[in-house]
Amino acid sequence: MFVPVLFVCAGVVAQASAACDRTMLQKATVAYVQAQAAGQPDLLPLAKNVSYLENDAPMDIKKGVLSQPVTIDFDRSLHDTTTCTAFTELSAATNKHPYVINTRLLFTGDTITAIESVVADDGDWVFNATSQLAWTKTEKWDPIPEAKWDSRATIKAAGDAYLDSWTNGSIKAPYGTPCARLEGGIYTGERNSSSNSCFMPVFPEPFTIRNRRYVIDESLGGLAIFNDFPFIDLKKPNGTASTNFFRVEGGLIRYIHEVTVCSTRGCGR
The missing domain is CATH 3.10.450.50 (Nuclear Transport Factor 2; Chain: A,)
Incomplete structure (x- = not known):
């Protein structure tokens, strides 16, 4: 690859200290996909003072992409029970404004205390949402025994x-x-x-x-x-x-x- 702004936000960079339940994380990533599709962050279990970063820049969550309804064509998530974090990649090729959005959620207990998103669209490095969607759907990410x-x-x-x-x-x-x-x-x-x-x-x-x-x-x-x-x-x-x-x-x-x-x-x- 060819192929980032250095902003250190303690609330986002720091890892949670306690392990947490996988089912809770799974429910949270499902809720995240629903929240992004609807453009309604309040569908998520957010801490009152949740930290929100978009492309390394702190932003009002009500003004970021999470507050815009987005047509989501495909999503894939990871759930890290050791650090109480989760990750979701969203492919939005058929949205009026195509995106690929990668988001990291950080939890304290069952509450999201920080959200960090890398939001790519037209003009970003070799961006092509249609191609990205087509290829990612062919991949096999079955659970491993x-x-x-x-x-x-x-x-x-x-x-x-x-x-x-x-x-x-x-x-x-x-x-x-x-x-x-x-x-x-x-x-x-x-x-x-x-x-x-x-x-x-x-x-x-x-x-x-x-x-x-x-x-x-x-x-x-x-x-x-x-x-x-x-x-x-x-x-x-x-x-x-x-x-x-x-x-x-x-x-x-x-x-x-x-x-x-x-x-x-x-x-x-």
């Missing part, structure tokens, strides 16, 4: 190695065979290919991917990393809002989705 779950550490390490390999060629990301990458609307990787189609080149220095925030779901081999991606946006060389969404199977990366927001059309490239 518990006996075959990778550990949280293994899943996290796979995603970190992928990002770290962009700046250090000696780091080898654990790509599966096959491996498919969906960057914006661009798909690389044949589903039955015996070759590695996810390999990324080393980017020029200085290149450090900072402000990584994680959601891990062992039952799906799922990992979402919110980060500030440097280099690609000419007006924000130190980082623009970005997400990397992985499926890891047997310690190997099977799928990668990348969404990156640009301050100017095409990040000025």
